[in-house]
Amino acid sequence: MEQPLLSVENLGKSFKDKQVVKDVSFGVKRGKITAILGPNGAGKSTTIRSVMGIMRPDKGMVQYQNYPKQGVPHQVVGYLPEERGLYKNVKIMDIILYFADLKDYPTKKARSRALEYLKKFGLEGKDKVKVEELSKGMAQKTQFIASIIHEPELLILDEPFSGLDPVSQDVFKQEIRELAKNGTAILLSSHQMNLIEELADDLLLIHNGKTVIQGSMEEVKEQYSNYKCVIIGDNAASIFTNVPSVQNVKQDGKKTVLYLERGIHIPTWLSHMPKEVIIQEMTIDRISLHEIFVGIATEQNLMQTVGEVHA
Structure with a gap:
């Protein structure tokens, strides 16, 4: 059996007296898209930030394949955070090259790849435009390009479709599929269940910090839908x-x-x-992934472990 590129075991994190992540475990494999789902406050972003090393978990292990230390080496990971943040008075190309440099990626190669992605994402000719002049959707495309410019082995996307129009969503979906096809391991968090249903190979649904459902998309649909x-x-x-x-x-x-x-x-x-x-x-x-999600999020027993639907 193929070993995960990223392994997370028994992750736990508390803030003051509240435990927001409780013994969460999962793996992300090369060429696969793993989705973390859950209602607001479920612990998704805390889990992702712990994986990224932005937060230090209270317990558990984050292990990257063949890396001698705990955590993920920064050169191999791309990260699109839920809270978007680009330097507003910097030109698009400069910000993309800056992110590439942070990952020790060759500038000449990064510039060539950036021009290709700008064209693919409908931003051709805007490489010298400042971030502050962009629409929200254009800025999001720019940050997405910055997160993948260095050809990461592991890509972590926190709510990547938020604020995008349907056409831009399709462009993102196509690129995410293409990255996975080429071997990138992808960890994805999104509230848009229909998009997750189209993209994900594996699912992790957490509620109140605990794992509620885990498995491949096929297994989850078979068991609960x-x-x-x-x-x-x-x-x-x-x-x-x-x-x-x-x-x-x-x-x-x-x-x-x-x-x-x-x-x-x-x-x-x-x-x-x-x-x-x-x-x-x-x-x-x-029944859809959305219906499963809503049932757990609202605690209305939409499904039970035997898969019975009560809605």
Whole structure:
């Protein structure tokens, strides 16, 4: 089995009398995207800052593969923090080259790569523009370029999609996938569940500082995401009362959502649908990562360890 490039074991951190991270363990492998999820205050940023060495954890170990000390060597890691921070009166190219120099990366190579990324991110010809003249989205693209300019082995992205328009989100997603494809180990934190669902290979969901869910995307979906059936049509909720394996029914106008039991055979289940049901549209898929997240974040028992959906 491939060993993680980054290993975090039993990480713990407290502020005064409050323990915000409690025995969190995970690994990030080369060429894989690992996502840390959780509601506000769950301990995501504290975990990331502890990995980066910005904070000193009270307990636990952060180990980088073949590195003789604890922690991550600064030359091999790229970091996009949640709190964006660029020198406002500095030109884009100068700030990117400055970050490259901090990582001991060759200036000539960094300049060439910067021009390529500026073009890819729609910033061609703006290399001499000062940061203070950029829109929020453009500044975020600049900081993203600065975080990857030195070809890091490990890339840590804390809320990278925040404030980006859909087109820019797609550009970021494409680049993140490309970096992983080329072997970069990526640790990603985001509140946008639909984007995580598209990108992540492995998931770590923490709540109140503790690990709640951990595993590959496939494992998590299999364990926690039961099927749901969405029907568009003018139907009363009572019509579905005797349909087997329906655990919960939600209605919003003409939209009816049926949450189904674990392990059902969909073709067989469909054969029990009442003939009087009006179906203008119908989809059947697993409940989303967003629904799992909301269920845990609001502590409404959306899912249990057996995967039952109660919503």
